Each structure stands twice: as structure tokens, then as C-alpha cells.
Amino acid sequence: MAARNRNSVAPSPSSESQMTYSRFLELFPDNDACLEHLKERFFSDGTECPKCGKASKFHRIKGRSAYSCQYCGHHVYPTAGTIFHKSTVSLQLWYFAIYLISSTRCGISAKQLEREIGVTYKTAHRMFKQIRTLLSDEEDGPLSGKVEVDETFIGGKPRAAEKRHKRGHLRRKYKPNVLGMVERGGRVRARVVPDRTKVTLDKAVKEHVLPESMIFTDEWQAYVDIGKGFKAHRRIKHDARIYVDGDIYTNTVEGFFGLFKNGIRGVYHSISAEYLQNYLDEYAFRYNRRNSNEPMFWAILNRVQKGAVPAFS
Numbered sequence: 001m002a003a004r005n006r007n008s009v010a011p012s013p014s015s016e017s018q019m020t021y022s023r024f025l026e027l028f029p030d031n032d033a034c035l036e037h038l039k040e041r042f043f044s045d046g047t048e049c050p051k052c053g054k055a056s057k058f059h060r061i062k063g064r065s066a067y068s069c070q071y072c073g074h075h076v077y078p079t080a081g082t083i084f085h086k087s088t089v090s091l092q093l094w095y096f097a098i099y100l101i102s103s104t105r106c107g108i109s110a111k112q113l114e115r116e117i118g119v120t121y122k123t124a125h126r127m128f129k130q131i132r133t134l135l136s137d138e139e140d141g142p143l144s145g146k147v148e149v150d151e152t153f154i155g156g157k158p159r160a161a162e163k164r165h166k167r168g169h170l171r172r173k174y175k176p177n178v179l180g181m182v183e184r185g186g187r188v189r190a191r192v193v194p195d196r197t198k199v200t201l202d203k204a205v206k207e208h209v210l211p212e213s214m215i216f217t218d219e220w221q222a223y224v225d226i227g228k229g230f231k232a233h234r235r236i237k238h239d240a241r242i243y244v245d246g247d248i249y250t251n252t253v254e255g256f257f258g259l260f261k262n263g264i265r266g267v268y269h270s271i272s273a274e275y276l277q278n279y280l281d282e283y284a285f286r287y288n289r290r291n292s293n294e295p296m297f298w299a300i301l302n303r304v305q306k307g308a309v310p311a312f313s
């Protein structure tokens, strides 16, 4: 193998990292480079000018975060409508935050983000919240095939009276609030749900899983009719201490819950119920891309969209 050129920022061919820090710096050395990246995304050459309608080239206006149409001079703002718009944090720090979030396997805390990029905790927390809004899986389409479904309770401590019950029983005592659905060998979907009643669980599963799917659950009574509207339904008898019976098991979805719980214990320590769905989205996003060749950094950046922010004149 050829000796590595120590001046090169290219990752070593054996490196698993697809987006190294040096590569990041090479691509995004300053705010202008980040703005140019957004401009290429939303106003690349040949994009129709929102004002004159011609396929235009947009040229940077010196000293401003804007570009102008080559024909009518109309100003366009690449950050308008995105999470970066009107932020007091520089665009490069936003990109760096996305880099940090995507380069760690288990996520980083807002506290660490605060230290790494030198903003206040409040700002770091807000940035995190904004970046997580990009990770939602609503548009990825429903799950299908063999789908395991299970619920769990996240957060809170058992009361003494509940501790006296046996372990399996205890789980029933808790008010679980997360429903997990996993395609075997595929994607996960996790949702905060208000309760674990039949009505709630039926509705949520129908919303996220295609009818031709085969559903696997445990024996929780709310699942009794969940097979209606699906190809088939199989239940594993956890209460009889059976955890795998042929291909009847819910270990995959339980595995996801395990990852999630370990993650929030180690990285976030405690999370408020208000943001639970956002954390679930982040974990699901990582999980769903575990076999993807697209680095998470680009996957997140590719989700930056222009929302319903009023256009500038």
C-alpha cells in the first residue's frame, strides 16, 4: 500500500468513515461555502426565477446572503424557509452541528453540542430540535412484509406499590407510551401513543402498516383483533415464558426499544415527554439507515427543505 500523503485530507481507503472531519472542512470551510451549497440545491443554474419565470443563473450579491436573477435581478435567499433562516448562529456552525450529530453512532447531547460549537445551551437545544424536525419518517411510506409490533413505557420510576408486583406483571402496570413497529430486516417506525388500548393500537398500526403485511405481537389483550385488515396475525406467549416459537417472536422490535433506552440513558440522561417523539425520530432515522451507503450527514442535509416562510421581495 502506498504511503499516505500527510497533506491529503482524503480519508484512508480502509476508513469506514464516509464523511471525515477534514473532508467536512474541505467542503465547508466557511459560511459562503455553505450558502453556495444551499444555493446549488434550491437555485442551481437553469432554475426558473420565481419572478420572471425564465430559466436563470443566480449570481451572488456581494455582502449579502442573497443571489440575483441574471434577467430581472430578483433576489433569492437560499436559506429562506429552511431551519437556518434568520438564525443568529452562522450557517457553517449549523452545518457543523449536523456533521456532529451524524458522525456519532449513538447521538450527542445538546450539552455536548453547546461545548463543541460554542453557543449557549439554549441555542444548542433549539438547534437540535430544529435538526430533528428533518428526521421525521412521515413521507417514507407504510411498512410491509413481516412486521413486529410492540409497545413500551419510557421514562419515569415505578412507585413502591408497583415494585411489589412480579416483573412481567409490573410492565402491565406502567402506562406505556411508545408503539414500535419493525419490518424484519427493514425499517422501524416508533410513535408516542396516548395509551395502549385496543382502539389506539389498532388505529396506529393501520396507519403505518400495509394490509398485506403479517403482524407479530405478544399476548397483550389489546392485540386480540389487530389481525383484522391484515394478511395474518401471530402472537407469542410471553406470559408463558416463550420468547421464540419458530418465526413467531417480537425480538426485533424489542431490540430497537433496547437500543433506544440505552441511548437515551447514556447520552441524554433524561428526556422530557414533550420531545420524546423527536428522539424516537432520531433513533429511527439512524436505525433505518444502518445499511445505507449514503452518509447520514448527506441524508440529513438532503432533507433541508423550504417551508412555508413568506418569500422575500
Ligand SMILES: [Zn+2]
Pocket: 049, 050, 051, 052, 053, 054, 056, 069, 070, 071, 072, 073, 074
Ligand atoms: Zn428573474
